[in-house]
Amino acid sequence: MTTCAGMEALMAAALDGDLDRAGRERLEAHLVACAPCREDWVALPHLAEALATLPDPVPDPAFRARGLAALDAAAREAAGAPQREVRPDPDPDAGWRGWVMPFLLGAAAMLLLVGGVALGVGLGRREGPTDPVLAMLQQPSRAQRQAGLMLVRAGETTGPVPDLVPTLLRLVAEDPETSIRLAGVEALGLFTASPELRGTLVSAVARQDRPEVQGALADLLLVQQQRQGLEALRRLEREGRLQGPARQRMARAGC
Amino acid sequence: MEVALDIDAGRALAEGRPEAVTTLFERHHRTLFAFFLRLTGHRALSEDLTQEVFLRILRYGATFQAGQPFKPWMFRIARRVHLDHLAKARPHVPLEDLLEEPPAAQPCALEGLQAREEAARLEAALARLPLRKRELLLLSRDPDLSHQDLAALLGCTVGSIKVQVHRALKELRTLFSEEAP
Numbered sequence: 001m002t003t004c005a006g007m008e009a010l011m012a013a014a015l016d017g018d019l020d021r022a023g024r025e026r027l028e029a030h031l032v033a034c035a036p037c038r039e040d041w042v043a044l045p046h047l048a049e050a051l052a053t054l055p056d057p058v059p060d061p062a063f064r065a066r067g068l069a070a071l072d073a074a075a076r077e078a079a080g081a082p083q084r085e086v087r088p089d090p091d092p093d094a095g096w097r098g099w100v101m102p103f104l105l106g107a108a109a110m111l112l113l114v115g116g117v118a119l120g121v122g123l124g125r126r127e128g129p130t131d132p133v134l135a136m137l138q139q140p141s142r143a144q145r146q147a148g149l150m151l152v153r154a155g156e157t158t159g160p161v162p163d164l165v166p167t168l169l170r171l172v173a174e175d176p177e178t179s180i181r182l183a184g185v186e187a188l189g190l191f192t193a194s195p196e197l198r199g200t201l202v203s204a205v206a207r208q209d210r211p212e213v214q215g216a217l218a219d220l221l222l223v224q225q226q227r228q229g230l231e232a233l234r235r236l237e238r239e240g241r242l243q244g245p246a247r248q249r250m251a252r253a254g255c
Numbered sequence: 256m257e258v259a260l261d262i263d264a265g266r267a268l269a270e271g272r273p274e275a276v277t278t279l280f281e282r283h284h285r286t287l288f289a290f291f292l293r294l295t296g297h298r299a300l301s302e303d304l305t306q307e308v309f310l311r312i313l314r315y316g317a318t319f320q321a322g323q324p325f326k327p328w329m330f331r332i333a334r335r336v337h338l339d340h341l342a343k344a345r346p347h348v349p350l351e352d353l354l355e356e357p358p359a360a361q362p363c364a365l366e367g368l369q370a371r372e373e374a375a376r377l378e379a380a381l382a383r384l385p386l387r388k389r390e391l392l393l394l395s396r397d398p399d400l401s402h403q404d405l406a407a408l409l410g411c412t413v414g415s416i417k418v419q420v421h422r423a424l425k426e427l428r429t430l431f432s433e434e435a436p
Contacts, residue, residue, distance in 0.1 A: 009417065012420065054378070060298070068277055071310070
């Protein structure tokens with residue numbers, strides 16, 4: 001009987017279907033005589049299959065929107081915004097937020113300072129939001145809206161939630177930039193207990209025309225309303241109003 | 256078709272269009288998160304490592320060779336990010352982190368074992384496997400990574416990869432048996 005050590009390569013090759021005739025005969029002779037290797041021969045392909053089909057854990061629903069917003073900001077910066085000092089090797093312990101977010105929040109604060117002065121001038125002439133962050137969310141400038149969203153997510157707004165939630169919902173429904181919409185969904189995640197959001201989230205999912213944003217809203221709905229949220233998604237699916245990403249969320253949640 | 260999306264996005268990156276990274280993030284962030292979570296056991300850290308991979312993809316996109324498969328390149332960066340983390344990780348691990356719950360599984364999609372308990376046992380056995388072997392099995396379960404890709408990633412021959420996978424599976428089987436209720 002040959003030793004088991006030499007059989008590992010033969011078994012691995014045989015399972016891949018690239019073992020020649022002589023090797024196959026050696027392996028078969030060994031398997032007839034060796035019970036432990038015979039067990040491996042039977043069990044390991046099943047184990048490999050089980051491993052391959054093991055369901056993957058999923059990240060927190062907010063991670064996707066957060067990641068896209070950060071990448072979008074970094075991509076724009078790389079595409080030609082004024083250069084800042086970039087650490088060549090960011091500290092993994094601090095994570096990406098450790099070096100991206102301070103820069104973004106700093107930029108947001110600067111925009112708030114500049115935009116707030118301009119808005120203050122404007123507010124003297126006509127009625128509008130009194131909270132500068134709320135006003136930033138309604139500016140035509142993409143940078144202003146993005147900065148406003150960062151400040152909302154950082155808790156830097158004093159605006160009343162009943163005003164803020166509808167503004168965010170409008171942003172998520174209508175903003176021309178997908179990344180802004182996604183960042184808006186993430187900001188809405190801070191207000192899941194708000195009655196204004198509870199009553200309107202299903203319709204926000206239904207009327208959302210960007211698949212990835214609808215998927216993020218579906219995540220939020222499932223987090224906020226769980227079973228009821230799932231039932232609402234199923235209803236929308238029956239009505240043909242869900243796109244691919246939201247359907248996937250629904251299917252996963254319904255497992 | 257799916258691979259074609261990667262190739263198009265990779266080509267866009269190589270041509271200096273950084274916005275393509277969002278397409279790649281949409282397609283692969285879950286895969287990378289699961290990979291890191293099974294390597295580290297920490298959800299927040301896994302999100303950070305995943306994000307760091309895409310920031311590096313953005314930063315080094317111009318070095319990607321257009322037309323080449325994207326996933327092996329992505330996993331090369333992911334391994335580098337993980338190794339950098341290990342090199343800088345503090346030796347002290349907070350007790351809270353050690354008590355963190357293992358990743359939740361979705362048993363309904365499990366076809367081979369068809370049981371929540373067995374999926375949890377397999378996850379537990381995988382978590383006990385030595386890091387190098389665990390990483391190898393996690394990479395080998397990806398249908399888009401060939402043995403040739405793994406050999407290039409890990410710097411050894413295809414034959415050696417096959418034997419290493421076989422041995423890692425054997426060890427996983429032993430650990431899986433020990434997890435029996």
